[in-house]
Amino acid sequence: MIKEVKPTVFVVDDDAAVRDSLRMLLKSVGLPVEVFESAQEFLDADRDDRPGCLVLDIRMPGMSGLELQVKLNERHSILPIIFITGHGDVPMAVEAMQAGAVDFIQKPFRDQDLLDRINQALDKDAGSRRMLAERNMIRKRLESLTPREREVLDLVVAGKANKVIAGDLNLSQRTVEIHRARVMEKMEAHSLAHLVRMVLEVERPEE
């Protein structure tokens, strides 16, 4: 199980006033917030696997917001990014969205608009993290199966009846039934459908 860490809003903006005002706004609504004055500082702090979201200025001297986004994608970070853009940055915002940003907001903005976007991003992050946690759990359960149990599972998921599986594996039908019960138990499956869904969840993306 992943231990529960409170989601944090990470703010990266080179402008001290913008950075500080965001920190204050987020604090006023009780959201944990951490601020960084450059993209590099954020990368160095290794926060990208933490739960939360990233509020990122698109224009910064040195590494720009877009360049940080590319680096985070390379690190397989799932942290949702909300870009803060100025006027006339629409082409950059489009590029950011194509690279997977959840949203962008133009300066100056209404606080509620930003907070709504942040909440959506946090929900999305929580969802992603739940899904990841679930996959990890399923993988762990799969790893607990014996090679024989795994063979039986694969054939069950392929939709084969016990009799066919017994034939395929040169086992008695009774032995297949015992393995199958062990698999259901180890995988904590409520039903055959649940078992299939779990296996597909972790194996489909890889194939």
Added chain:
Amino acid sequence: MMARKNPTTGRVTAPRPLSQSEREFRALLDAAVDAIIVIDHSGTIEEFNFSAQRMFGYTAEEIVGRNVRDLMPEPYHSEHDGYLQRYRSTGEPRIIGIGREVQAVRKGGSPFPCDLAVGQLRSGTSPRFVGFIRDITRRKEAEEQLRRSEAELRLAQELANLGNYVMHPQGGVPDYFSSQLHRILGVPEGAGQRVSRPDFLSRWVHPADRERVAAAFERMDQGLTPLDIEYRVVLSDGTLKHLHHIAQAVHDADGRLLKHVGTIHDVTDRRHAQDEARQLQDRLTHFARLSTMGEMAAGLAHEINQPLSAIATYAQACQRFLRLPEPEIDEVMAALDQINAQALRAGEVIRRLRNFVKNREVKREPVDCGRMLEDLRTLAETDARLHSVRLRIEAEDDLPTVYADPIQLQQVVLNLVRNAIDAMIEAPEERREVVLQTRRSADGEVEITVADRGSGLAPEATEHLFNPFFTTKAGGTGLGLAISRSIVRAHGGRLWHTPNDECGARFHFTLPVSPAVTGE
């Protein structure tokens, strides 16, 4: 021995022997320097001395007995008989005893100028006349020469719009005052119209220049320095003129002041041309500043948007803090401080921007380079940020003050920074840095360097780099560097470039520390 013609027949008769007194008279005539001709009442030549023969080219034999009108050009040739006739009938002299300058004709027909004096001989019944003639060709030539060189001088002065004068110290009224000088100062030519020095100072010299001109006169009088000064005069009709006045005192061997000689050059047109050229340059410079600003518009909008955005966010945070069951007053106070600071920051950006693009008169003043760079920082950083370029400013402490137009200097620096940023758009992220350095150079000047780490200058580009309208940028005017160099030169400095250590280019310019005196 002279041959003689018979006055009545016109034929040459044999010479008769001369009496003693006649011989003496003839010797006297021949010894005379002037030509002497004696005619009878009808104009027939009776005597024609040696000088006359030399002057006119006739021998006595050729001319004696002929009418004197043969020695005259038209119209006198035709009218001479009439003159004699009238004198005989009226007795009223027109030339006798008076003398005048006339034209005569040599044998062969060439005319020449001469002075003629005529006397009447009263011996016998009918009057005879004696003429004394002096060839004045050479004097006339000398006069003509003088007249021509005077005319040439006058023309030269007119063309150059230059007048001259000579003035003796007593009385302060010039002894010589050229016509062009009359014209320059708008004084009619003629005696009593010369301008004395006190008059000149009080009635011509522009009030704002009066003290300076008087001091310069004073220094010249004391023999300290020759006068060399430009000032303005206002003529009686209100015309304003710019004069360049050069004069010096001339002393005798004992060191006594003899006179002042001087020239006054009307340089009004030149000044106007200079003014126009400067105005044009100023307009072009202003235009270049505007176009620089145009290129930076997006970045500047961003720069003003930043504080506005911060203000909005702080204000919204305040509202939320105040709505809490237990309002966090400390946070609100801190936010309000920031709101205040950010509003001032936005105002400051606008102020600097306005200063920079304002069409204003070029004004030199003592400039602290450190402060100038600080004023520039916002504009430059804005542009750098827009292109994800870092800007590093390395200013040496205690830089000396330069005498310059601060806005024009900012224009030069900003232009170089813009070029540096543009040179690095394609460069990898870690290289995107512009270094702006100020330091005191080896020879004591202030040197400002802008270094980039872009692709450097192509050899074919360096050749035309400072030419107006040469540009390597898609939207460039090609004026930036040309104008930057002319601004730096006008401040008495140099602008050049060198390759940067590993890659890219460095642009340097210097500014002299002491007040720069250059024509601008």
